[in-house]
Amino acid sequence: MQTIPFIKMHGLGNDFVVLDAREAVIPPMTNAVVRALGDRRTGIGFDQLILLEPSATHDFRARFFNSDGSESGACGNGSRAVALLHGAAATVETAGGPIRLEPLAGAARVDMGAPRFDWDVIPLAFAMDAFAMPVAWEPLNNPMAVNVGNPHAIFFVGDADAVDLGALGPVIEHDPLFPERVNVNVASVAGPDHLRLRVWERGAGLTRACGTGACATAVAAIRRGLVNSPVRVTLPGGDLTIAWAPGGTIEMTGPAAISFRGTFDWDDYS
CATH class of the missing domain: 3.10.310.10 (Diaminopimelate Epimerase; Chain A, domain 1)
Known part of the structure; x- marks a missing residue:
């Protein structure tokens, strides 16, 4: 049975469980494990799970999972939490593109990259004006x-x-x-x-x-x-x-905080 340390964090009440696999070995993340951990009655409970991993091209990699088990390309509040936890400026690989983090006192500034407006990049199912969608x-x-x-x-x-x-x-x-x-x-x-x-x-x-x-x-x-x-x-x-x-690019500034730290046994949720 493998014991996994975690950090519970939040940004404006949007809450996260952070798992740091940059040096420690954590088993492959699955949809079922995320959903079990995210259950607020029988798990730890969170809006998103954040998995930190090594990166060959950036300071490290951050992956974001929603509580339903699906993976997201970006998480703004979670990125501020990561900046606070990391404690130094960093360029981070994400599925949505690289982001730049800078911790502040009880807060963080994040360069989220450039927004995209093309219908096929958003993506939409078919071509339409994404500026004022006729729906x-x-x-x-x-x-x-x-x-x-x-x-x-x-x-x-x-x-x-x-x-x-x-x-x-x-x-x-x-x-x-x-x-x-x-x-x-x-x-x-x-x-x-x-x-x-x-x-x-x-x-x-x-x-x-x-x-x-x-x-x-x-x-x-x-x-x-x-x-x-x-x-x-x-x-x-x-x-x-x-x-x-x-x-x-978009610059976002706002607070983040550590709520508590703990451990769980992987086999209890896999």
Whole structure:
């Protein structure tokens, strides 16, 4: 029986279990193990599991798994948690592309790379204008689609809190229009540099915070001329600051924290 150490962390209440395989040997991660560990009643419980591994091309590699066992290309809040845990600036390999981490006092700054807007990169099932998609799920319509390492659909509404995202989120996430599913963001403009945001996260559901959702939503709002950069994005768990200029990369700044450390026996969850 192999005992595995873990670190429980969170960014604005979006919580993670971090497994560090950069030096220690951890068995191959499976969908079943992730789901068992992620169960909040019988496992450790988390929104995402983060697996750190050696990289041949960067300082190290980070893999992100949702609580349903699916793997994601990027995780903004998780990236800040990794920066805090690593404790030094680093360039990190992810499935969504390389990111640059810089720890701060109780927080971190992450260069998330450049957003992508082409319909086939997001991806969508067929060609359409991703700037204002001619689709609707009442009362949500004409979203912008953005890929920031994972796919996002962003809807701008008068009052984000009034949307029944718990009902609409899974419908949109699993719509055939999105062959890799999609993160669903509903946002309201609260000022010239301020957005309020709620997110239905692909593979995790309603979440207190989503870093990539904040990035995608800020980019969409800047492109539509709704706000100016840098943007304060207020989520149920707190605020993130997102800076972006067209043609550049996205810089995200916000808090992260270690909750506790522990161990589990691999055979109990495999």
